[in-house]
Amino acid sequence: MTTLHLKNIVKRYKSQTVLDDLSLDVANGERLVLFGPSGAGKTVLLRLVAGVIEPDEGRVLIGGEDMTDVDAEHRGVGMAFQNFALFPHMSAFDNIASPLTATRSSKDAIADGVQKVAKLLKIDHVLSHHPKALSNGQKQRTALARALVGSPPLLLLDDPLRNVDAKLRFEMRLELPRLLAAEGATVVYVTQDYKEAMALGDRIAVMSQGRIRQIGTPQEIYNAPADIEIARLFGDPTINLLDVVPQRGGEGVFVELSNVRVRLADYDGDVSGKPCVLGLRPETIVFTDASSPGAIPVTVEAETPLNEKTVTLAMTARGREILVSRPAGTPGPVAGPAHIAVNGAQAFLFDKASGRLLPRADIASKRNGEAA
Amino acid sequence: METMSPVERVLRAVALTLVVVFFMFPIFWIFLMSFQTNETILAIPPSIVFSPTLSNYAALITGKLQTAAGTLDIAFMRNLGNSIFLSVASVAVALVLGVPAAYAFARHKFKGSEDIAFTLLSFRFAPPLLVLLPLTQYFQWLGLSNTYFGLIWVYQLICLPLILWIVRGYFEDISADVEYAYRIAGHSWFATFRKIALPLAGPGIAAAGLLAFIFAWNNFVFALVLASADKQPVTVGALAFVTSSGIQYGQIASAIVLSVTPTLALALYAQRYLVEGLSLGAVKG
Numbered sequence: 001m002t003t004l005h006l007k008n009i010v011k012r013y014k015s016q017t018v019l020d021d022l023s024l025d026v027a028n029g030e031r032l033v034l035f036g037p038s039g040a041g042k043t044v045l046l047r048l049v050a051g052v053i054e055p056d057e058g059r060v061l062i063g064g065e066d067m068t069d070v071d072a073e074h075r076g077v078g079m080a081f082q083n084f085a086l087f088p089h090m091s092a093f094d095n096i097a098s099p100l101t102a103t104r105s106s107k108d109a110i111a112d113g114v115q116k117v118a119k120l121l122k123i124d125h126v127l128s129h130h131p132k133a134l135s136n137g138q139k140q141r142t143a144l145a146r147a148l149v150g151s152p153p154l155l156l157l158d159d160p161l162r163n164v165d166a167k168l169r170f171e172m173r174l175e176l177p178r179l180l181a182a183e184g185a186t187v188v189y190v191t192q193d194y195k196e197a198m199a200l201g202d203r204i205a206v207m208s209q210g211r212i213r214q215i216g217t218p219q220e221i222y223n224a225p226a227d228i229e230i231a232r233l234f235g236d237p238t239i240n241l242l243d244v245v246p247q248r249g250g251e252g253v254f255v256e257l258s259n260v261r262v263r264l265a266d267y268d269g270d271v272s273g274k275p276c277v278l279g280l281r282p283e284t285i286v287f288t289d290a291s292s293p294g295a296i297p298v299t300v301e302a303e304t305p306l307n308e309k310t311v312t313l314a315m316t317a318r319g320r321e322i323l324v325s326r327p328a329g330t331p332g333p334v335a336g337p338a339h340i341a342v343n344g345a346q347a348f349l350f351d352k353a354s355g356r357l358l359p360r361a362d363i364a365s366k367r368n369g370e371a372a
Numbered sequence: 373m374e375t376m377s378p379v380e381r382v383l384r385a386v387a388l389t390l391v392v393v394f395f396m397f398p399i400f401w402i403f404l405m406s407f408q409t410n411e412t413i414l415a416i417p418p419s420i421v422f423s424p425t426l427s428n429y430a431a432l433i434t435g436k437l438q439t440a441a442g443t444l445d446i447a448f449m450r451n452l453g454n455s456i457f458l459s460v461a462s463v464a465v466a467l468v469l470g471v472p473a474a475y476a477f478a479r480h481k482f483k484g485s486e487d488i489a490f491t492l493l494s495f496r497f498a499p500p501l502l503v504l505l506p507l508t509q510y511f512q513w514l515g516l517s518n519t520y521f522g523l524i525w526v527y528q529l530i531c532l533p534l535i536l537w538i539v540r541g542y543f544e545d546i547s548a549d550v551e552y553a554y555r556i557a558g559h560s561w562f563a564t565f566r567k568i569a570l571p572l573a574g575p576g577i578a579a580a581g582l583l584a585f586i587f588a589w590n591n592f593v594f595a596l597v598l599a600s601a602d603k604q605p606v607t608v609g610a611l612a613f614v615t616s617s618g619i620q621y622g623q624i625a626s627a628i629v630l631s632v633t634p635t636l637a638l639a640l641y642a643q644r645y646l647v648e649g650l651s652l653g654a655v656k657g
Binding site for chain 2: 047050051052071072073074075076077078079081083085086087088089098099102103146150
């Protein structure tokens with residue numbers, strides 16, 4: 001276990017800035033997931049920590065020690081690559097053993113270490129094979145074993161599940177947390193899959209365009225995405241985003257959806273009259289009777305049954321599309337007119353101009369209280 | 373292949389045979405000539421029926437050339453030895469210098485790296501005659517004329533660019549991640565070069581070395597001008613067969629057979645490495 005601190009990292013390739021004044025702190029034993037679209041700079045950041053790329057500006061501290069100018073082989077980190085990066089001319093055994101041979105351990109110690117980690121990852125029967133003879137899943141496990149074998153205090157995993165099939169990915173998503181917990185290392189994990197991020201991360205750092213846009217626990221990010229883009233990246237089906245202008249009424253702030261008022265109890269008058277985007281998670285919307293209060297009339301356009309949930313595409317009277325998600329097996333309309341109910345307390349309000357999440361009234365008033 | 377009709381198959385075979393005959397017939401004819409005397413070679417019409425003789429080979433190996441004007445000393449075996457020594461030494465030097473340089477050009481883009489690499493390549497397309505005269509002068513000043521050292525140095529003009537550019541391509545084909553992975557595992561850059569880059573580029577290095585060897589072996593003009601008889605390779609030595617009493621076709625033919633054999637054997641042996649080398653891109657880890 002160790003800590004990792006990145007201080008004001010800048011990395012440019014030619015005129016393009018890949019990492020833009022990025023700072024990040026990872027606590028002892030923490031599992032931090034770097035999440036973001038491709039081209040966000042996640043992989044560059046990881047390589048920079050590993051020491052195979054040098055930053056143009058900024059410092060890299062591992063365990064409190066400045067490692068910025070230390071060569072990769074002396075940083076003592078373990079890393080698994082997205083494309084596995086196995087040594088094609090060496091057997092799986094030699095691949096996994098490579099971090100141990102560097103420290104000139106005895107032959108027996110090396111064999112023991114490799115056997116132990118290979119057993120853990122269930123590849124002890126293919127150790128004599130060359131990478132060419134391994135299946136994709138075995139390659140991935142070999143790469144992971146190579147990263148783990150030296151018990152590095154800092155483990156860097158660059159989207160290790162990207163190039164394996166869906167079934168294996170699902171298995172590993174369940175297996176990895178246990179494995180990493182047993183290892184006890186501080187982990188930086190890169191992924192483009194929000195489910196992986198939520199399953200594996202103690203905290204998630206959402207990256208885009210070389211900056212960290214939001215950092216927090218999976219729940220914080222899901223329940224309070226800092227901006228529209230992050231809200232869109234987390235969640236399947238994606239969040240419904242509707243242009244609205246909140247108004248102030250007798251009982252507080254509300255928005256109108258097909259002339260039906262939806263009260264936003266968490267927001268105060270500051271947002272009224274401002275062009276906003278309303279974010280509604282599909283699973284917070286329910287189908288309801290026409291008679292119940294706040295029922296919004298819609299037309300059901302299509303229904304997609306997925307394994308564990310059913311996703312319905314509905315159209316409002318004004319022609320806006322809304323996705324509704326409900327657990328599989330629960331009843332719901334299949335086609336034609338229907339009504340939905342929206343829970344204003346679970347809705348997000350984003351500023352249309354900046355895309356930022358508008359602070360809820362309780363948070364805002366607390367801030368005001370602190371200021372006063 | 374299975375979909376080929378019988379007609380196509382026959383036409384294909386005929387076409388292949390024609391191509392093989394076109395390229396191989398001169399070599400076949402020379403092989404026959406090497407077992408004939410000058411008289412049967414020059415007989416009209418030529419015939420492939422003759423009583424074979426080993427006199428040509430005997431003359432080459434003993435170094436005594438019997439001509440109408442008397443016995444001439446020829447240094448063919450020495451020439452052959454020179455060829456082998458010069459080619460092997462040149463390729464060895466070119467590999468020692470060129471492979472690390474190729475790695476540097478492939479992995480590190482430094483200021484002017486492309487210019488330097490291109491300048492080295494340009495040695496290949498400048499005609500040798502262009503540099504020969506100044507080179508002769510320099511060699512005389514430096515005392516390098518008629519030395520193996522000087523010849524091997526000049527042969528770097530032939531071998532080094534070849535090795536540099538071919539091997540560079542192979543190094544570039546190796547995923548940088550594979551090398552990063554070895555570095556992160558705790559190995560120095562030199563260990564990474566030795567244990568990862570060199571073995572993975574091995575087939576390419578072998579192919580480049582073979583090509584460089586053939587080019588060095590075939591060189592004529594540098595050795596002709598910069599060395600005298602005792603240091604000259606077979607390509608120059610073959611001139612000795614043009615004697616005052618006529619051209620010794622039989623000996624020339626057997627000399628050609630002897631001088632082609634080493635490169636041919638090497639090429640046949642290295643064939644599988646060449647093929648492996650060309651398919652390196654298909655085995656990404």
